[in-house]
Amino acid sequence: MTNRPDLPPEIARRRTFAIISHPDAGKTTLTEKFLLFGGAIQMAGQVRAKGEARRTRSDFMQMEKDRGISVSASAMSFDFASQKGSLRFNLVDTPGHSDFSEDTYRTLTAVDAAVMVIDGAKGVESQTQKLFEVCRLRDLPILTFCNKMDRESRDTFEIIDEIQENLAIDVTPASWPIGVGRDFIGCYDILRDQLDLMDRADRNTVAESIQINGMDDPQWEEHVPPHLLEQFREEIEMARELLPPLDPKAVLEGTMTPIWFGSAINSFGVRELMEGIGAFGPEPQPQAAEPRQILPEEKKVTGFVFKVQANMDPKHRDRVAFVRMASGHFTRGQKLTHVRTKKPMAISNPVLFLASDRELADEAWAGDIIGIPNHGQLRIGDTLTEGEMLQVRGIPSFAPELLQGVRAGDPMKAKHLEKALMQFAEEGAAKVFKPTFGSGFIVGVVGPLQFEVLASRIELEYGLPVRFEPSQFTSARWVSGEKDAVEKFAAANKQHIGEDSDGDVVYLTRLQWDIDRVARDYPEIALTATKEMM
Numbered sequence: 001m002t003n004r005p006d007l008p009p010e011i012a013r014r015r016t017f018a019i020i021s022h023p024d025a026g027k028t029t030l031t032e033k034f035l036l037f038g039g040a041i042q043m044a045g046q047v048r049a050k051g052e053a054r055r056t057r058s059d060f061m062q063m064e065k066d067r068g069i070s071v072s073a074s075a076m077s078f079d080f081a082s083q084k085g086s087l088r089f090n091l092v093d094t095p096g097h098s099d100f101s102e103d104t105y106r107t108l109t110a111v112d113a114a115v116m117v118i119d120g121a122k123g124v125e126s127q128t129q130k131l132f133e134v135c136r137l138r139d140l141p142i143l144t145f146c147n148k149m150d151r152e153s154r155d156t157f158e159i160i161d162e163i164q165e166n167l168a169i170d171v172t173p174a175s176w177p178i179g180v181g182r183d184f185i186g187c188y189d190i191l192r193d194q195l196d197l198m199d200r201a202d203r204n205t206v207a208e209s210i211q212i213n214g215m216d217d218p219q220w221e222e223h224v225p226p227h228l229l230e231q232f233r234e235e236i237e238m239a240r241e242l243l244p245p246l247d248p249k250a251v252l253e254g255t256m257t258p259i260w261f262g263s264a265i266n267s268f269g270v271r272e273l274m275e276g277i278g279a280f281g282p283e284p285q286p287q288a289a290e291p292r293q294i295l296p297e298e299k300k301v302t303g304f305v306f307k308v309q310a311n312m313d314p315k316h317r318d319r320v321a322f323v324r325m326a327s328g329h330f331t332r333g334q335k336l337t338h339v340r341t342k343k344p345m346a347i348s349n350p351v352l353f354l355a356s357d358r359e360l361a362d363e364a365w366a367g368d369i370i371g372i373p374n375h376g377q378l379r380i381g382d383t384l385t386e387g388e389m390l391q392v393r394g395i396p397s398f399a400p401e402l403l404q405g406v407r408a409g410d411p412m413k414a415k416h417l418e419k420a421l422m423q424f425a426e427e428g429a430a431k432v433f434k435p436t437f438g439s440g441f442i443v444g445v446v447g448p449l450q451f452e453v454l455a456s457r458i459e460l461e462y463g464l465p466v467r468f469e470p471s472q473f474t475s476a477r478w479v480s481g482e483k484d485a486v487e488k489f490a491a492a493n494k495q496h497i498g499e500d501s502d503g504d505v506v507y508l509t510r511l512q513w514d515i516d517r518v519a520r521d522y523p524e525i526a527l528t529a530t531k532e533m534m
Protein backbone atom coordinates (compact mmCIF):
# COMPACT_ATOMS: atom_id res chain seq x y z
CA MET A 1 0.00 0.00 0.00
CA THR A 2 2.84 2.34 0.56
CA ASN A 3 6.32 3.18 -0.59
CA ARG A 4 7.12 4.04 2.99
CA PRO A 5 6.56 0.98 5.20
CA ASP A 6 8.47 2.81 7.93
CA LEU A 7 5.65 5.35 8.38
CA PRO A 8 3.07 4.82 11.13
CA PRO A 9 0.19 3.00 9.38
CA GLU A 10 -2.29 5.82 10.06
CA ILE A 11 -0.04 8.24 8.20
CA ALA A 12 0.88 5.77 5.47
CA ARG A 13 -2.79 5.27 4.56
CA ARG A 14 -3.47 9.00 4.05
CA ARG A 15 -3.70 10.59 0.64
CA THR A 16 -4.15 14.33 0.53
CA PHE A 17 -4.85 15.73 -2.91
CA ALA A 18 -6.70 18.30 -4.99
CA ILE A 19 -8.51 18.00 -8.29
CA ILE A 20 -7.54 20.45 -11.00
CA SER A 21 -9.52 20.95 -14.17
CA HIS A 22 -11.02 23.40 -16.60
CA PRO A 23 -14.64 24.31 -15.78
CA ASP A 24 -17.08 21.68 -17.08
CA ALA A 25 -14.52 18.91 -17.46
CA GLY A 26 -16.26 16.99 -14.68
CA LYS A 27 -14.57 17.83 -11.40
CA THR A 28 -17.81 18.01 -9.44
CA THR A 29 -19.13 14.79 -10.91
CA LEU A 30 -15.89 13.00 -10.19
CA THR A 31 -15.82 14.30 -6.61
CA GLU A 32 -19.32 13.02 -6.12
CA LYS A 33 -18.36 9.57 -7.40
CA PHE A 34 -15.34 9.53 -5.10
CA LEU A 35 -17.73 10.08 -2.23
CA LEU A 36 -20.04 7.40 -3.54
CA PHE A 37 -17.26 4.82 -3.75
CA GLY A 38 -15.92 6.02 -0.46
CA GLY A 39 -19.29 5.14 1.05
CA ALA A 40 -19.73 8.74 2.21
CA ILE A 41 -22.96 9.22 0.28
CA GLN A 42 -25.53 6.69 -0.87
CA MET A 43 -26.60 8.01 -4.22
CA ALA A 44 -25.11 10.58 -6.50
CA GLY A 45 -27.40 13.48 -7.35
CA GLN A 46 -28.77 14.48 -10.70
CA VAL A 47 -27.23 16.79 -13.20
CA ARG A 48 -28.02 20.36 -12.31
CA ALA A 49 -28.24 23.67 -14.03
CA LYS A 50 -25.46 26.03 -13.31
CA GLY A 51 -24.02 29.35 -14.23
CA GLU A 52 -20.95 31.41 -13.62
CA ALA A 53 -22.28 32.54 -10.25
CA ARG A 54 -21.77 29.20 -8.62
CA ARG A 55 -18.09 29.36 -9.31
CA THR A 56 -17.46 32.42 -7.26
CA ARG A 57 -17.35 30.58 -3.96
CA SER A 58 -16.40 27.04 -3.22
CA ASP A 59 -17.52 24.23 -5.45
CA PHE A 60 -18.03 22.10 -2.37
CA MET A 61 -20.39 24.64 -0.83
CA GLN A 62 -22.31 24.73 -4.06
CA MET A 63 -22.57 20.97 -4.04
CA GLU A 64 -24.09 21.23 -0.65
CA LYS A 65 -26.70 23.62 -1.98
CA ASP A 66 -27.41 21.95 -5.29
CA ARG A 67 -27.48 18.39 -4.22
CA GLY A 68 -28.32 18.43 -0.59
CA ILE A 69 -25.18 16.51 0.22
CA SER A 70 -23.68 17.65 3.44
CA VAL A 71 -20.14 18.55 2.61
CA SER A 72 -18.01 21.36 3.81
CA ALA A 73 -16.14 24.06 2.07
CA SER A 74 -12.47 23.57 1.43
CA ALA A 75 -11.78 20.02 2.54
CA MET A 76 -13.44 16.63 2.65
CA SER A 77 -12.21 13.46 4.26
CA PHE A 78 -13.47 9.98 3.52
CA ASP A 79 -12.28 6.40 3.61
CA PHE A 80 -11.83 4.18 0.61
CA ALA A 81 -11.52 0.40 0.83
CA SER A 82 -8.80 -0.13 -1.74
CA GLN A 83 -7.62 -3.56 -2.77
CA LYS A 84 -4.58 -3.07 -0.64
CA GLY A 85 -6.28 -1.84 2.49
CA SER A 86 -8.29 1.05 3.80
CA LEU A 87 -7.16 4.50 2.69
CA ARG A 88 -8.10 7.86 4.14
CA PHE A 89 -8.57 10.42 1.37
CA ASN A 90 -8.37 14.12 2.16
CA LEU A 91 -9.68 15.97 -0.85
CA VAL A 92 -8.96 19.68 -0.82
CA ASP A 93 -11.12 22.00 -2.89
CA THR A 94 -9.55 24.40 -5.35
CA PRO A 95 -11.71 27.45 -6.06
CA GLY A 96 -13.66 26.91 -9.23
CA HIS A 97 -13.77 30.31 -10.84
CA SER A 98 -11.61 31.02 -13.78
CA ASP A 99 -9.51 33.86 -12.44
CA PHE A 100 -6.27 32.35 -11.36
CA SER A 101 -6.09 33.11 -7.69
CA GLU A 102 -3.59 32.92 -4.90
CA ASP A 103 -6.10 30.91 -3.06
CA THR A 104 -5.58 28.14 -5.57
CA TYR A 105 -1.86 28.39 -5.27
CA ARG A 106 -1.99 28.18 -1.51
CA THR A 107 -4.43 25.31 -1.58
CA LEU A 108 -1.91 23.41 -3.62
CA THR A 109 0.71 23.94 -0.91
CA ALA A 110 -1.48 21.81 1.37
CA VAL A 111 -1.66 18.71 -0.85
CA ASP A 112 0.73 15.93 -1.82
CA ALA A 113 -0.71 15.25 -5.27
CA ALA A 114 -3.22 16.50 -7.81
CA VAL A 115 -5.71 14.70 -10.01
CA MET A 116 -5.97 16.45 -13.36
CA VAL A 117 -9.32 15.97 -15.07
CA ILE A 118 -9.56 16.63 -18.78
CA ASP A 119 -12.49 16.35 -21.14
CA GLY A 120 -11.78 13.66 -23.75
CA ALA A 121 -13.23 15.83 -26.50
CA LYS A 122 -11.42 19.01 -25.54
CA GLY A 123 -8.04 17.91 -24.27
CA VAL A 124 -5.84 20.33 -22.33
CA GLU A 125 -7.80 23.58 -21.86
CA SER A 126 -6.54 26.96 -20.65
CA GLN A 127 -7.43 26.62 -16.99
CA THR A 128 -5.98 23.10 -16.83
CA GLN A 129 -2.77 24.43 -18.25
CA LYS A 130 -2.56 27.27 -15.70
CA LEU A 131 -3.28 25.02 -12.75
CA PHE A 132 -0.82 22.49 -14.02
CA GLU A 133 1.90 25.15 -14.12
CA VAL A 134 1.23 25.84 -10.45
CA CYS A 135 1.57 22.15 -9.62
CA ARG A 136 4.77 22.07 -11.61
CA LEU A 137 6.26 24.82 -9.42
CA ARG A 138 6.06 22.39 -6.55
CA ASP A 139 6.81 19.23 -8.56
CA LEU A 140 3.52 17.77 -7.37
CA PRO A 141 2.74 14.28 -8.59
CA ILE A 142 -0.12 14.42 -11.09
CA LEU A 143 -2.57 11.65 -11.93
CA THR A 144 -4.66 12.26 -15.04
CA PHE A 145 -8.27 11.29 -15.60
CA CYS A 146 -9.56 11.65 -19.16
CA ASN A 147 -13.29 12.06 -18.69
CA LYS A 148 -16.43 11.86 -20.86
CA MET A 149 -15.24 8.88 -22.87
CA ASP A 150 -18.90 7.94 -23.35
CA ARG A 151 -19.13 10.86 -25.78
CA GLU A 152 -17.35 11.47 -29.05
CA SER A 153 -13.80 11.99 -27.93
CA ARG A 154 -10.48 12.59 -29.55
CA ASP A 155 -8.15 9.89 -30.69
CA THR A 156 -6.35 8.45 -27.67
CA PHE A 157 -2.86 9.05 -29.04
CA GLU A 158 -3.81 12.62 -29.89
CA ILE A 159 -4.92 13.27 -26.30
CA ILE A 160 -1.74 11.80 -24.89
CA ASP A 161 0.40 13.76 -27.35
CA GLU A 162 -1.32 16.97 -26.42
CA ILE A 163 -0.63 16.46 -22.72
CA GLN A 164 3.00 15.58 -23.43
CA GLU A 165 3.52 18.58 -25.68
CA ASN A 166 1.56 21.28 -23.85
CA LEU A 167 2.51 20.30 -20.35
CA ALA A 168 5.96 18.86 -20.99
CA ILE A 169 5.35 15.77 -18.92
CA ASP A 170 5.68 12.10 -19.87
CA VAL A 171 2.38 10.28 -20.10
CA THR A 172 1.96 6.58 -19.47
CA PRO A 173 -1.40 4.86 -20.00
CA ALA A 174 -2.80 3.13 -16.92
CA SER A 175 -5.84 2.08 -18.92
CA TRP A 176 -6.75 2.11 -22.60
CA PRO A 177 -10.20 2.90 -24.03
CA ILE A 178 -11.96 0.43 -26.32
CA GLY A 179 -14.13 2.08 -28.97
CA VAL A 180 -15.11 5.74 -29.06
CA GLY A 181 -18.35 7.64 -28.48
CA ARG A 182 -21.37 5.40 -28.89
CA ASP A 183 -19.05 2.48 -29.50
CA PHE A 184 -17.11 3.01 -26.29
CA ILE A 185 -17.58 -0.17 -24.27
CA GLY A 186 -14.97 0.16 -21.58
CA CYS A 187 -11.26 0.08 -20.88
CA TYR A 188 -8.45 -2.34 -20.62
CA ASP A 189 -6.81 -1.86 -17.25
CA ILE A 190 -3.18 -2.15 -18.25
CA LEU A 191 -1.85 -2.18 -14.72
CA ARG A 192 -4.01 -5.08 -13.62
CA ASP A 193 -4.57 -6.94 -16.91
CA GLN A 194 -8.28 -6.56 -16.57
CA LEU A 195 -11.13 -5.72 -18.91
CA ASP A 196 -13.59 -3.24 -17.41
CA LEU A 197 -16.95 -2.95 -19.14
CA MET A 198 -19.12 0.10 -18.67
CA ASP A 199 -22.76 -0.14 -17.65
CA ARG A 200 -24.58 2.65 -19.49
CA ALA A 201 -27.96 1.76 -18.10
CA ASP A 202 -27.27 2.46 -14.47
CA ARG A 203 -24.99 5.37 -13.75
CA ASN A 204 -24.50 4.46 -10.15
CA THR A 205 -23.39 0.88 -10.59
CA VAL A 206 -19.82 -0.05 -10.79
CA ALA A 207 -18.64 -1.49 -14.06
CA GLU A 208 -18.22 -5.18 -14.60
CA SER A 209 -14.59 -6.27 -14.51
CA ILE A 210 -13.22 -9.34 -16.17
CA GLN A 211 -9.83 -10.70 -15.29
CA ILE A 212 -7.87 -11.24 -18.47
CA ASN A 213 -4.72 -13.18 -19.00
CA GLY A 214 -2.76 -11.23 -21.59
CA MET A 215 -3.72 -10.11 -25.08
CA ASP A 216 -4.28 -13.69 -26.31
CA ASP A 217 -6.93 -14.56 -23.75
CA PRO A 218 -10.01 -16.00 -25.55
CA GLN A 219 -12.25 -13.86 -23.36
CA TRP A 220 -11.44 -10.84 -25.52
CA GLU A 221 -13.52 -12.28 -28.41
CA GLU A 222 -16.33 -13.04 -26.02
CA HIS A 223 -16.73 -9.49 -24.77
CA VAL A 224 -15.46 -7.17 -27.49
CA PRO A 225 -17.00 -6.93 -31.00
CA PRO A 226 -14.47 -7.91 -33.71
CA HIS A 227 -14.08 -4.49 -35.37
CA LEU A 228 -13.34 -2.82 -32.03
CA LEU A 229 -11.03 -5.58 -30.94
CA GLU A 230 -8.92 -5.34 -34.05
CA GLN A 231 -8.40 -1.62 -33.68
CA PHE A 232 -7.81 -1.91 -29.95
CA ARG A 233 -5.11 -4.56 -30.49
CA GLU A 234 -3.33 -2.34 -32.96
CA GLU A 235 -3.48 0.61 -30.63
CA ILE A 236 -2.25 -1.21 -27.57
CA GLU A 237 0.67 -2.58 -29.52
CA MET A 238 1.55 0.91 -30.71
CA ALA A 239 1.15 2.28 -27.22
CA ARG A 240 3.61 -0.28 -25.90
CA GLU A 241 6.12 0.73 -28.54
CA LEU A 242 5.69 4.49 -28.34
CA LEU A 243 4.84 5.33 -24.77
CA PRO A 244 7.03 4.96 -21.70
CA PRO A 245 6.15 2.26 -19.16
CA LEU A 246 4.97 3.32 -15.73
CA ASP A 247 7.80 4.47 -13.50
CA PRO A 248 6.52 5.16 -9.96
CA LYS A 249 9.59 7.22 -9.12
CA ALA A 250 9.03 9.54 -12.09
CA VAL A 251 5.37 9.91 -11.06
CA LEU A 252 6.44 10.84 -7.56
CA GLU A 253 8.86 13.43 -8.91
CA GLY A 254 6.17 14.94 -11.12
CA THR A 255 7.86 14.18 -14.43
CA MET A 256 5.44 11.45 -15.49
CA THR A 257 1.68 11.21 -15.24
CA PRO A 258 -0.33 7.99 -15.52
CA ILE A 259 -3.60 8.48 -17.39
CA TRP A 260 -6.89 6.68 -16.81
CA PHE A 261 -9.80 6.90 -19.23
CA GLY A 262 -13.37 6.88 -18.04
CA SER A 263 -16.71 8.52 -17.66
CA ALA A 264 -17.36 10.07 -14.29
CA ILE A 265 -21.07 10.39 -14.85
CA ASN A 266 -21.31 6.67 -15.58
CA SER A 267 -19.15 5.87 -12.56
CA PHE A 268 -16.73 4.34 -14.99
CA GLY A 269 -12.99 4.30 -14.40
CA VAL A 270 -13.40 6.05 -11.07
CA ARG A 271 -12.55 3.12 -8.85
CA GLU A 272 -9.45 2.42 -10.92
CA LEU A 273 -8.39 6.03 -10.52
CA MET A 274 -8.94 5.80 -6.77
CA GLU A 275 -6.80 2.67 -6.64
CA GLY A 276 -4.22 4.65 -8.61
CA ILE A 277 -4.26 7.44 -6.02
CA GLY A 278 -3.61 4.78 -3.41
CA ALA A 279 -0.75 3.27 -5.37
CA PHE A 280 0.94 6.39 -6.83
CA GLY A 281 -0.47 9.45 -5.08
CA PRO A 282 2.03 9.60 -2.30
CA GLU A 283 1.52 9.41 1.45
CA PRO A 284 2.08 12.65 3.40
CA GLN A 285 5.34 14.25 2.27
CA PRO A 286 8.02 16.19 4.16
CA GLN A 287 7.26 19.90 4.56
CA ALA A 288 9.78 22.62 3.80
CA ALA A 289 10.32 24.88 6.82
CA GLU A 290 12.89 27.09 8.53
CA PRO A 291 15.28 26.28 10.05
CA ARG A 292 14.67 22.62 9.17
CA GLN A 293 12.39 20.35 7.20
CA ILE A 294 9.44 18.68 8.96
CA LEU A 295 8.97 14.94 8.46
CA PRO A 296 5.44 13.49 8.72
CA GLU A 297 6.54 10.68 11.02
CA GLU A 298 7.94 13.01 13.68
CA LYS A 299 6.25 12.32 17.00
CA LYS A 300 5.59 15.97 17.70
CA VAL A 301 2.68 17.72 16.06
CA THR A 302 3.18 20.52 13.55
CA GLY A 303 0.76 22.12 11.14
CA PHE A 304 0.35 25.28 9.08
CA VAL A 305 -2.48 27.53 8.02
CA PHE A 306 -3.03 27.60 4.26
CA LYS A 307 -6.43 29.21 4.16
CA VAL A 308 -8.65 31.32 6.36
CA GLN A 309 -12.34 31.59 5.79
CA ALA A 310 -14.30 34.26 7.58
CA ASN A 311 -18.00 34.34 8.24
CA MET A 312 -18.79 30.74 7.38
CA ASP A 313 -21.64 31.28 9.75
CA PRO A 314 -22.92 34.81 9.05
CA LYS A 315 -24.34 35.06 12.58
CA HIS A 316 -20.92 34.82 14.15
CA ARG A 317 -17.87 36.80 13.22
CA ASP A 318 -15.76 33.71 13.64
CA ARG A 319 -13.20 32.51 11.22
CA VAL A 320 -12.01 29.08 10.44
CA ALA A 321 -8.33 28.57 9.77
CA PHE A 322 -7.63 25.53 7.62
CA VAL A 323 -4.60 23.74 8.89
CA ARG A 324 -2.64 21.07 7.11
CA MET A 325 -1.10 18.74 9.64
CA ALA A 326 2.55 18.30 8.73
CA SER A 327 3.61 15.80 11.38
CA GLY A 328 2.60 13.73 14.34
CA HIS A 329 -0.67 12.68 15.89
CA PHE A 330 -2.83 15.51 17.11
CA THR A 331 -5.54 15.00 19.71
CA ARG A 332 -8.35 17.35 20.59
CA GLY A 333 -7.62 19.81 23.35
CA GLN A 334 -3.90 19.67 22.74
CA LYS A 335 -1.96 22.88 23.39
CA LEU A 336 0.12 24.03 20.48
CA THR A 337 2.48 26.97 20.14
CA HIS A 338 1.49 29.66 17.70
CA VAL A 339 4.96 30.36 16.39
CA ARG A 340 4.37 33.89 15.03
CA THR A 341 3.25 35.23 18.42
CA LYS A 342 5.07 32.57 20.49
CA LYS A 343 1.83 32.09 22.41
CA PRO A 344 0.27 28.79 23.43
CA MET A 345 -3.12 27.95 21.95
CA ALA A 346 -5.43 25.24 23.22
CA ILE A 347 -7.06 23.68 20.20
CA SER A 348 -10.33 22.65 21.77
CA ASN A 349 -12.80 22.79 18.90
CA PRO A 350 -11.00 21.51 15.83
CA VAL A 351 -13.29 20.50 13.01
CA LEU A 352 -12.79 17.61 10.67
CA PHE A 353 -14.62 17.83 7.40
CA LEU A 354 -16.08 14.42 6.88
CA ALA A 355 -18.10 14.28 3.70
CA SER A 356 -21.15 13.08 5.53
CA ASP A 357 -20.97 15.71 8.21
CA ARG A 358 -18.85 18.32 9.88
CA GLU A 359 -17.56 16.81 13.08
CA LEU A 360 -15.40 17.68 15.99
CA ALA A 361 -12.03 16.18 15.28
CA ASP A 362 -10.91 14.03 18.17
CA GLU A 363 -7.65 13.37 16.46
CA ALA A 364 -5.75 14.12 13.29
CA TRP A 365 -2.64 12.68 11.70
CA ALA A 366 -0.01 14.16 9.45
CA GLY A 367 -1.69 14.70 6.10
CA ASP A 368 -5.09 15.62 7.52
CA ILE A 369 -6.78 18.98 7.14
CA ILE A 370 -8.53 20.37 10.18
CA GLY A 371 -10.46 23.59 10.66
CA ILE A 372 -9.69 25.68 13.73
CA PRO A 373 -12.32 28.27 14.66
CA ASN A 374 -10.69 31.44 16.01
CA HIS A 375 -11.19 35.17 16.33
CA GLY A 376 -8.47 36.25 13.97
CA GLN A 377 -5.30 35.04 15.69
CA LEU A 378 -4.56 32.53 12.98
CA ARG A 379 -3.36 33.90 9.65
CA ILE A 380 -2.32 32.34 6.40
CA GLY A 381 1.24 31.04 6.62
CA ASP A 382 1.19 30.61 10.40
CA THR A 383 2.85 27.54 11.86
CA LEU A 384 1.69 25.59 14.92
CA THR A 385 4.13 23.35 16.79
CA GLU A 386 4.67 21.74 20.17
CA GLY A 387 7.09 24.51 21.06
CA GLU A 388 9.86 24.42 18.47
CA MET A 389 10.23 27.69 16.54
CA LEU A 390 9.60 26.32 13.06
CA GLN A 391 8.24 28.40 10.23
CA VAL A 392 6.73 26.66 7.23
CA ARG A 393 8.07 27.98 3.94
CA GLY A 394 6.67 28.48 0.50
CA ILE A 395 3.33 30.15 1.09
CA PRO A 396 3.60 33.29 -0.95
CA SER A 397 1.52 36.40 -1.25
CA PHE A 398 1.38 37.82 -4.77
CA ALA A 399 1.23 41.47 -5.73
CA PRO A 400 -2.27 42.08 -7.08
CA GLU A 401 -2.62 42.81 -10.76
CA LEU A 402 -5.71 45.02 -10.47
CA LEU A 403 -6.19 47.92 -8.09
CA GLN A 404 -9.35 49.89 -7.32
CA GLY A 405 -10.38 52.44 -4.75
CA VAL A 406 -13.27 51.53 -2.50
CA ARG A 407 -15.83 53.67 -0.68
CA ALA A 408 -18.73 52.91 1.60
CA GLY A 409 -22.06 54.06 0.14
CA ASP A 410 -22.60 55.82 3.47
CA PRO A 411 -19.54 57.93 4.37
CA MET A 412 -20.38 57.58 8.07
CA LYS A 413 -19.58 53.88 7.76
CA ALA A 414 -15.91 54.31 6.88
CA LYS A 415 -14.74 52.58 10.08
CA HIS A 416 -16.99 49.62 9.40
CA LEU A 417 -15.58 49.38 5.94
CA GLU A 418 -12.05 49.36 7.29
CA LYS A 419 -12.92 46.46 9.56
CA ALA A 420 -14.52 44.48 6.76
CA LEU A 421 -11.58 45.11 4.45
CA MET A 422 -9.05 44.02 7.07
CA GLN A 423 -10.97 40.86 7.61
CA PHE A 424 -10.93 40.02 3.90
CA ALA A 425 -7.27 40.90 3.70
CA GLU A 426 -6.47 38.44 6.48
CA GLU A 427 -8.61 35.84 4.82
CA GLY A 428 -6.45 36.33 1.74
CA ALA A 429 -9.46 37.30 -0.39
CA ALA A 430 -7.85 40.60 -1.42
CA LYS A 431 -4.95 42.91 -0.71
CA VAL A 432 -5.82 46.12 1.08
CA PHE A 433 -3.51 49.14 0.97
CA LYS A 434 -3.81 52.37 2.88
CA PRO A 435 -2.02 55.16 1.00
CA THR A 436 -0.08 57.61 3.17
CA PHE A 437 -1.70 60.52 1.38
CA GLY A 438 -5.41 60.93 1.06
CA SER A 439 -8.21 59.01 2.64
CA GLY A 440 -9.73 55.68 1.74
CA PHE A 441 -8.34 52.32 0.81
CA ILE A 442 -7.05 50.68 -2.30
CA VAL A 443 -8.06 47.09 -2.88
CA GLY A 444 -5.98 44.82 -5.03
CA VAL A 445 -6.98 41.51 -6.58
CA VAL A 446 -5.63 39.06 -9.12
CA GLY A 447 -8.81 38.57 -11.21
CA PRO A 448 -11.60 41.09 -11.95
CA LEU A 449 -14.34 38.78 -10.70
CA GLN A 450 -12.92 39.12 -7.20
CA PHE A 451 -14.13 42.74 -7.00
CA GLU A 452 -17.71 41.61 -7.56
CA VAL A 453 -17.39 38.83 -5.05
CA LEU A 454 -15.94 41.25 -2.49
CA ALA A 455 -18.63 43.85 -3.03
CA SER A 456 -21.37 41.30 -2.60
CA ARG A 457 -19.73 39.73 0.45
CA ILE A 458 -19.22 43.11 2.17
CA GLU A 459 -22.85 43.90 1.57
CA LEU A 460 -24.07 40.46 2.62
CA GLU A 461 -21.82 39.88 5.60
CA TYR A 462 -21.52 43.44 6.92
CA GLY A 463 -24.69 45.06 5.60
CA LEU A 464 -22.50 47.64 3.92
CA PRO A 465 -23.08 48.66 0.28
CA VAL A 466 -19.78 49.69 -1.29
CA ARG A 467 -18.56 51.19 -4.54
CA PHE A 468 -15.36 50.30 -6.30
CA GLU A 469 -13.86 53.06 -8.40
CA PRO A 470 -10.81 53.49 -10.60
CA SER A 471 -7.64 54.12 -8.67
CA GLN A 472 -4.80 56.42 -9.69
CA PHE A 473 -2.49 53.43 -9.19
CA THR A 474 -2.26 50.21 -11.15
CA SER A 475 0.66 48.39 -9.54
CA ALA A 476 1.78 47.64 -6.02
CA ARG A 477 5.20 46.40 -4.92
CA TRP A 478 6.46 45.53 -1.48
CA VAL A 479 9.45 47.56 -0.38
CA SER A 480 12.22 45.66 1.35
CA GLY A 481 15.65 46.58 2.65
CA GLU A 482 17.34 47.93 5.76
CA LYS A 483 14.93 49.89 7.96
CA ASP A 484 16.77 53.19 7.45
CA ALA A 485 16.89 52.82 3.70
CA VAL A 486 13.18 51.96 3.52
CA GLU A 487 12.29 54.97 5.67
CA LYS A 488 14.44 57.31 3.61
CA PHE A 489 12.90 55.98 0.42
CA ALA A 490 9.36 56.30 1.83
CA ALA A 491 9.97 59.88 2.95
CA ALA A 492 11.23 60.90 -0.48
CA ASN A 493 8.33 59.22 -2.33
CA LYS A 494 5.38 59.93 -0.05
CA GLN A 495 2.80 60.25 -2.78
CA HIS A 496 3.57 56.65 -3.85
CA ILE A 497 3.73 55.05 -0.43
CA GLY A 498 1.16 53.03 1.44
CA GLU A 499 0.89 50.19 3.94
CA ASP A 500 -0.62 46.75 3.51
CA SER A 501 -2.83 45.13 6.13
CA ASP A 502 0.22 43.76 7.97
CA GLY A 503 1.75 47.24 8.17
CA ASP A 504 4.39 46.46 5.54
CA VAL A 505 5.44 49.30 3.26
CA VAL A 506 4.26 49.21 -0.35
CA TYR A 507 5.11 51.34 -3.34
CA LEU A 508 2.11 52.26 -5.50
CA THR A 509 2.36 53.48 -9.05
CA ARG A 510 0.83 53.62 -12.52
CA LEU A 511 4.00 53.09 -14.44
CA GLN A 512 6.47 50.30 -14.93
CA TRP A 513 8.85 53.15 -15.67
CA ASP A 514 8.60 54.25 -12.02
CA ILE A 515 9.44 50.78 -10.83
CA ASP A 516 12.48 50.67 -13.09
CA ARG A 517 13.53 54.11 -11.92
CA VAL A 518 13.39 53.04 -8.28
CA ALA A 519 15.54 50.02 -9.06
CA ARG A 520 18.09 52.37 -10.63
CA ASP A 521 18.01 55.19 -8.08
CA TYR A 522 17.68 53.19 -4.87
CA PRO A 523 20.01 50.19 -5.09
CA GLU A 524 19.78 49.65 -1.33
CA ILE A 525 16.07 48.74 -1.43
CA ALA A 526 14.15 46.18 -3.47
CA LEU A 527 10.63 46.27 -4.89
CA THR A 528 9.11 42.81 -5.01
CA ALA A 529 5.94 41.33 -6.47
CA THR A 530 5.64 38.59 -3.85
CA LYS A 531 6.19 38.35 -0.15
CA GLU A 532 6.36 35.26 2.02
CA MET A 533 3.54 35.15 4.50
CA MET A 534 4.70 34.76 8.06
Ligand code: GDP
Nearest residue numbers: 023024025026027028029047148151263264265
Ligand atom coordinates in the same frame (compact mmCIF):
# COMPACT_ATOMS: atom_id res chain seq x y z
P1 GDP B 1 -17.02 20.80 -13.34
O1 GDP B 1 -17.40 22.14 -13.84
O2 GDP B 1 -15.63 20.42 -13.77
O3 GDP B 1 -17.25 20.59 -11.88
O4 GDP B 1 -17.92 19.77 -14.15
P2 GDP B 1 -19.25 19.00 -13.73
O5 GDP B 1 -18.92 17.80 -12.93
O6 GDP B 1 -20.24 19.95 -13.21
O7 GDP B 1 -19.69 18.47 -15.16
C1 GDP B 1 -19.96 19.34 -16.23
C2 GDP B 1 -21.00 18.72 -17.13
O8 GDP B 1 -20.49 17.53 -17.74
C3 GDP B 1 -22.25 18.27 -16.38
O9 GDP B 1 -23.36 18.53 -17.17
C4 GDP B 1 -22.03 16.79 -16.19
O10 GDP B 1 -23.24 16.07 -16.08
C5 GDP B 1 -21.30 16.41 -17.45
N1 GDP B 1 -20.46 15.23 -17.29
C6 GDP B 1 -19.60 14.95 -16.28
N2 GDP B 1 -19.00 13.76 -16.49
C7 GDP B 1 -19.47 13.28 -17.64
C8 GDP B 1 -19.23 12.09 -18.40
O11 GDP B 1 -18.46 11.21 -18.03
N3 GDP B 1 -19.90 11.97 -19.56
C9 GDP B 1 -20.78 12.91 -20.01
N4 GDP B 1 -21.38 12.68 -21.16
N5 GDP B 1 -21.03 14.03 -19.34
C10 GDP B 1 -20.40 14.22 -18.16
